[in-house]
Amino acid sequence: MVHKRFIVAGMVATLFFTACKTQNIKMSESKEEKTTNKKVVVYQVFTRLFGNKNSTNKPWGTIEENGVGKFNDFTDKALHEIKDLGVTYIWYTGVPHHALVRDYTAYGISNDDPEVVKGRAGSPYAVKDYYNVNPDLAVNPANRLKEFEDLIARTHKAGLKLLIDIVPNHIARKYEGKNNPEGVKDFGADDDVNVEYKRDNNFYYIPKTHFEIPDGDIPLNGEKNMLVDGVFDENPAKWTGNGSRKAKPDQNDWYETVKVNYGVRPDGSKDFPELPAGFDEKGYEEHFAFWQDKEVPDSWKKFKSIALYWTAKGVDGFRYDMAEMVPYEFWSYMNSAIKMKNPNAFLLAEVYNPQEYRNYIRLGKMDYLYDKVETYDKLKDVIRGKSSPDGLSDIQKGMSDIEHHMLHFLDNHDEQRLASPEFAGSPERGKPLMVVSTTISTSPTMVYFGQEVGEAGNEDAGFGKRSRTSIFDYIGVPNHQRWMNEGKFDGGKLSDSEKNLRDFYKRLLNFSINSSALMGSFQQIQSVNRQNNAGYDDLIYSYVRWSEKQKLIIVANFSSEKTSEFELKVPVDVISKWKLKDGSYYVLVDKLYSENKTYFTVKNGEGIARVKIKPSESFIYEVN
Incomplete structure (x- = not known):
């Protein structure tokens, strides 16, 4: 089972956020102005997996058994080789401090209850402290923020820009902001917990009801843990991240997270100002000015502070998890504030409803959205023998006014690996898909680490199963480890076919970023x-x-x-x-x-x- 979630997300977004209906937006007949005169290539790395040299790969293995990568594994050499592949941005996935099953109490960090954590290493979508980073990723956990700041500097020195995640729709069930800047209160600190909803509450509540752990296996493969006692102290219970209003969520719900309240009432109506007609044609400066005299929900302010905190540290942009589950008025508010600080900020959103694309681009001021349900799904159907490629032309025609904003990918941390039997079946069969995905539009291209050497995601990691590289467990990535070659980052252990595959990606990506x-x-x-x-x-x-x-x-x-x-x-x-x-x-x-x-x-x-x-x-x- 995976945390993500496309079927559930589509249902929840439709049923819950009825307030996020598509407005009648004037469609431009001409192609929108490009924000860059060169192709952008994003290289996504799952940060804890990238530098891990351990190949034990024991299901449910501990960090001591299976190892973990560190910020310091992104050496100057590693970053040079990534840039040389034809990359312009690197997306460090899983950086913010999220819930995990490991004892860091010596560093002032409370232990997380395994009953509300997915896997030992934890889901990057269950953020525990937005003002610090995952202690697993640091050589010295006490110095973890400085180690990440050093990585920001190394990344820029290598000529790359970087993104990190912001997960706006939900946070860990046990959020503890121990590193909040002065004047910033924790999520929920001022909530009225006696009511289901109030505009400035950060969460939705089930008053006078205790949270109950969902039925099913405890995610430690039967291992004893003093916190595994059938109880998690949450009273009153909060709505779960995917919108479940049950005090006892289902095991398939996002039970490790709680939903954030953005001023959308339980009936879906909006409890905040709406953007005036015509704002789809206005720039971020006018959006920013619009919000200056408006009273907005408290959660809006908290997330804007988080984004500006990381922007000030040199982060060049963000990938927003499940952005369509948050109203686009909030995105107008936050993204315009980010752009006022950094006009070149790269803002990428996970949105899966094509009817909402233009709202999130034009009203939410997103730079890019995932092109998942159109181009990606079509290419996957073609290679699996379910469709002919002819329909690709209709997709391009249908998105001609926004094609530049639709980021293309064939592999990422949520999807089945391109080379897996469940997708293309081999790295070679993935080649024509990659050529088309990269060259059919002006949009950015994204590659997931290991894709360029044919990683197929064959490991049973424990909580995470084969076909996807697990984001919940401590695990190694075999093909990538052969390229990493014990930290030499020279491909020394790759087979000839893997070397040829990486050469293909290098040729394609470098051509793409230099082609007018x-x-x-x-x-x-x-x-x-x-x-x-x-x-x-x-x-x-x-x-x-x-x-x-x-x-x-x-x-x-x-x-x-x-x-x-x-x-x-x-x-x-x-x-x-x-x-x-x-x-x-x-x-x-x-x-x-x-x-x-x-x-x-x-x-x-x-x-x-x-x-x-x-x-x-x-x-x-x-x-x-």
């Missing part, structure tokens, strides 16, 4: 090639990208078995836009592997290239 065409226009050429084109298999997908300086023709073969050979057609309207002369002749050179070349002629206004493409192969042809 990938920040330019898109047009599908799939439909014209699917009509009466002998040899153009139904698992081939093609499109063009261009700028004033560069013209690209991209072809991907999603079949893992069939070589296809055909005449690729570039339609008349594209040739006209490219201003290519009839009768002209060009060489097409693949930007991934320059030895792959073919010839391109323009005849009767149409471009034609003879293409032979092997299983799981892709070409990014530049017109020369």
Whole structure:
């Protein structure tokens, strides 16, 4: 079982936040202005796993048995190699201090009850103290914040920017802000616990009712622990993170967390000011000004203080967990405040409801949202034989006004690993998906550590099971460890196929961040090639990208078995836009592997290239 949560989240967001209905927003016909003239590539690392050299991988293993990575494992060499892969941002996942099962009382940290912690190492979504960092990640836990500040400095020195998580919808059941700045009170400190709801309460309550631990196995695999006694002291009980209003949540609920109240009443109505009509077209400065004389719920102020605290420490942006479970008015309030401090802050949100995308971008002032339920899900269906790639064109057309804001990924800490049998089945079958995901739009690309060396997530870690690399346990990541090579970060233990795979990712990502065409226009050429084109298999997908300086023709073969050979057609309207002369002749050179070349002629206004493409192969042809 995993903490995340797409089916549950969609249901809860629909039922609970009825107040977050989509407004009638004026749709722009023109493509929105790009915030950068180069592609952005985000490299996500699960911080506690990245530097772990221990390969014991015992299910339910302790930190002593299975090891853990530290901030200090991100050496100058490691960061250089990440940047050299073609990365511009690194997302350090799981940095804020969250609940875990380990004794840190010597450092003034209370023990967490295993009955409300998932796994030994704990969920990064159950934050216990937002003003400090996970003690597991420090060589000296007493000095843990300084060790992270040093990592911020090393990251910037390497030419990278960094993100950390903020989890606004819920916090750990036992939140203890022992490092609060002066004047900042703990969540719930001033709550009226005798009522279910009050605007300035930080939580929702079930008055006069004790919390009860959910039924099921205690998450320590039967090991004895003095805190495992069938009781967790929470009186009155609070609503659970996913919106469950039961004093005894189900084991499939997010029982390790409590829901934060943002001034949304239990019936879904809003208890705060709404943005005036037309604010979808206004910038962050005007959003910031709007909130200056408004009274807002206390939780809004607390999370704004948290974000500005980390911004002041040099964090370049945030990834917001389950952002759609929090009203977009709050995001307008907080994101505009962040942008006033750092106009270049990178603000990425986890949103899964396409009907809400434009609200969170234009009203919530998000820079980027996950493109999960559209592009990711479509690519997954294609490689699993459930769909043809033709529908990718409709997805791009449908999001043409916001495509720049939709971050693309194929692997992350919540999803099944790309190379796992449950997804692509092998790293090689994932290659054409990665080419399309990276090059089909101007949006950022995200890679999850280990993806570039074919990590398949095969471990039974204990609480976390195979196909996903566990985020709840102390565990090693085998393929990544072979690249890490005992801290040398030179790939010394990789197999030849793993080295070739990483070389493929390096070529693709570095090309993407330097290509002007990938920040330019898109047009599908799939439909014209699917009509009466002998040899153009139904698992081939093609499109063009261009700028004033560069013209690209991209072809991907999603079949893992069939070589296809055909005449690729570039339609008349594209040739006209490219201003290519009839009768002209060009060489097409693949930007991934320059030895792959073919010839391109323009005849009767149409471009034609003879293409032979092997299983799981892709070409990014530049017109020369």
